[in-house]
Amino acid sequence: MRTIVSIIIPCYNSEQWIAEAIGSCLHQTYSPLEIIIIDDGSTDDSLQIVRQYAAQYPASIFYETGPNRGGCAARNRGLALATGDYVLFLDADDLLEPETIAGQVAAADGRKNVVVASPWRFLQWTGKSWLEIAAPAGHIGDPLVAELRHGDYIPVQALLWPRDLVIALGGWDESLWANQDGDLRLRARLAGCEFVTSAQGGFIYRRYSSNTVSGKQTYRALESKIRVFEKVEEQLRQSDRLEQYKVDLACAFHRLATAAMTQNEELGDRALAHALRLGGRRSVHGTFKHRLLYYTIGLKRKERVVRWLTTTPVARMLGRSQLSVFRDK
Structure with missing residues (x-):
């Protein structure tokens, strides 16, 4: 059969x-x-x-x-x-x-x-x-x-x-x-x-729409995404592989921190703390301007600047493609 x-x-x-x-x-x-x-x-x-x-x-x-x-x-x-x-x-x-x-x-x-x-x-x-x-x-x-x-x-x-x-x-x-x-x-x-x-x-x-539960950057959605990587860290620790993958996991936390910081700074800080603890500066990746602003003023202030830019006439002048260089990828 x-x-x-x-x-x-x-x-x-x-x-x-x-x-x-x-x-x-x-x-x-x-x-x-x-x-x-x-x-x-x-x-x-x-x-x-x-x-x-x-x-x-x-x-x-x-x-x-x-x-x-x-x-x-x-x-x-x-x-x-x-x-x-x-x-x-x-x-x-x-x-x-x-x-x-x-x-x-x-x-x-x-x-x-x-x-x-x-x-x-x-x-x-x-x-x-x-x-x-x-x-x-x-x-x-x-x-x-x-x-x-x-x-x-x-x-x-x-x-x-x-x-x-x-x-x-x-x-x-x-x-x-x-x-x-x-x-x-x-x-x-x-x-x-x-x-x-x-x-x-x-x-x-x-x-057909970005208006989905998983697509929305709500508190519950962002917190769940953080917990997924926290679960990964615990599994890696239990299998004695955390040292092997800790920088890769740090990059995942940093990417999520960047996305979360514009929506909820509390969750952004939580994800960033994981990234820095696991990988330090090696967790920061993306465009040159993203990394430059991160090292200069920090992720939280950098995302506040980007958020401000996207809500002012500057955004219309520069366009989304120009503003994207400030993102992490």
């Missing part, structure tokens, strides 16, 4: 997209698949659309609904219901190309400590039409270094996971408000999981 793959879709108020997401799963060339949809207390017509598909494909689609508890809780519930040897977590507004699962299963080759990444790209809404944007190029070398030092990432929706591996990792951290996928991916890397790639199919990451 062929390996069963479970596709888990958390759904909250996604009536505009859920049918396309389900359709992209049904059109996979690989079988057998089970599509598990967890409706997270939707108040629009999402649940009605899911019910219609489940009635039409009762052997393939299973769904459950309940109160709104967040995407991580929905994914964990789907994981508990899954019977497949492998799982893929697809968001309700994203898409899979037909050959994606087939390519990933072939690359996994039955191994239980291997996570398989498919090709992926963005589909960005410009306000008038959809524009395809290639995925950012990754850095060569140790992938943990690339993720911490440079912010490289693979969307979790592009990854096929052995189900038992996700369970062994503890599933999704339901206390996090942002970067939950980065947390799971980093835990897997730190646990020694091998990440391999498939050249078939692809995941399409739809970006």
